[in-house]
Amino acid sequence: MVQQITEGICITVETFYNKDQSNPLLNEYTFAYRVSIDNNSNFPVKLLRRHWQIFDSNGSHRDVEGEGVVGQQPIMEPGESFQYMSGASIRTDIGRMAGTYQMENMLNKKLFNVTIPEFDLIAPYKMN
Numbered sequence: 001m002v003q004q005i006t007e008g009i010c011i012t013v014e015t016f017y018n019k020d021q022s023n024p025l026l027n028e029y030t031f032a033y034r035v036s037i038d039n040n041s042n043f044p045v046k047l048l049r050r051h052w053q054i055f056d057s058n059g060s061h062r063d064v065e066g067e068g069v070v071g072q073q074p075i076m077e078p079g080e081s082f083q084y085m086s087g088a089s090i091r092t093d094i095g096r097m098a099g100t101y102q103m104e105n106m107l108n109k110k111l112f113n114v115t116i117p118e119f120d121l122i123a124p125y126k127m128n
Contacts, residue, residue, distance in 0.1 A: 004117035008041030009103060013119045018087065022123070031121040032087040033097070035069070039076040044106040046075045047082070052099040052116075056090040075106065093123035 003012045014034045021030040039045055052064040067073065074082040088097060098118035104111055 002117040002119045004115050005040070006114040007103075007112055008039070009045065009101075009114045010036075010038040010040055011101070011114060011116050012036040012038070013117060015119055015121060017121075017123050021087075021089075024093065024123075027091045028089060029091070029093050029095075029121070029123060030087060030089045031095075032085055033119070034083065034085045035116070036081060036083045037074075037076065037101070038081045039078055042078050043108075044075060044077045046104045046106055047073055047101050048104055048111070049102040050099060051102075052088075052097055054088055054090065054095065054097050056092040056095040058092050060091060069101075088121065090121060093126050095121040097121060 001012060001014045003010060016032045018030040018032050022028055047068060049067055050069055054062050070084045070086055076082055096118055099116040101114045101116060102111060103114050
């Protein structure tokens with residue numbers, strides 16, 4: 001599990017290898033990740049966009065950008081949290097992800113980026 005705070009917004013990420021959806025013989029490795037977003041600031045925020053960078057151990061890299069997360073653009077009042085699960089597939093049994101969320105301060109309408117800390121995607125058998 002990794003965690004990072006940007007402007008009072010705490011991002012925590014936990015990853016899971018999805019053995020049932022992976023096929024190592026075809027170089028398909030699927031991972032799930034749970035993201036918790038805690039608004040520890042003193043203003044309400046809205047998550048507008050996401051930008052992910054996904055890397056595998058072959059040196060492949062791809063960017064994923066879009067509105068919101070899992071079809072939502074959650075608004076979090078001070079002290080509130082939002083949690084969601086999503087996933088990613090890569091071509092190797094080791095990789096990593098990192099990114100940013102674009103947030104809006106709902107009081108002054110200022111946009112700011114929140115860092116999603118880098119986290120590893122590692123098939124459990126690689127850790128032995």
